[in-house]
């Protein structure tokens with residue numbers, strides 16, 4: 001008589017492969033330093049939409065790889081009233097980090113007065129913003145897709161005070177314009193509107209150029 005017990009079918013399950021995002025992975029031979037993938041302040045994610053800048057002390061995330069639920073939000077509203085002059089925050093929109101920086105008067109003067117003729121991707125600051133104090137750009141390097149550093153005051157920001165991409169050394173100014181390659185293009189500006197003086201809606205095209 002066979003007394004062997006049957007093995008439960010659920011005893012072994014294959015481990016799930018780690019979620020990865022091929023589009024976000026730079027093609028560099030060496031992986032970017034961990035710093036570029038860390039310490040981002042996430043203010044908004046998922047379909048919930050509205051968030052407050054006052055909550056920007058938490059949570060931190062350890063990876064910039066977007067989760068599926070984060071990538072789904074078509075529009076994200078951000079309350080920016082708590083953001084002080086000189087501060088920057090990062091929100092997620094469609095799986096991409098969006099850099100929001102409240103620029104200082106000195107920064108605004110600097111980017112407005114610079115002659116862009118010899119720039120890699122010549123573009124006037126006024127064509128990239130809706131209100132001089134607020135710069136909103138997609139925080140993805142236009143070379144191979146790394147996330148540049150510069151959102152925190154302690155980050156390396158490069159010679160022009162904007163962002164520095166440590167993957168291959170691209171440097172961006174406070175208008176998000178590339179000032180040193182190999183990045184070929186300025187940081188892209190996402191569609192957005194000001195719902196009111198202290199609320200941004202990212203994902204909606206502005207109907208009027210201010």
Ligand code: FES
Nearest residue numbers: 141143144165168
């Ligand atoms: S990904 Fe190459 S310089 Fe940014």
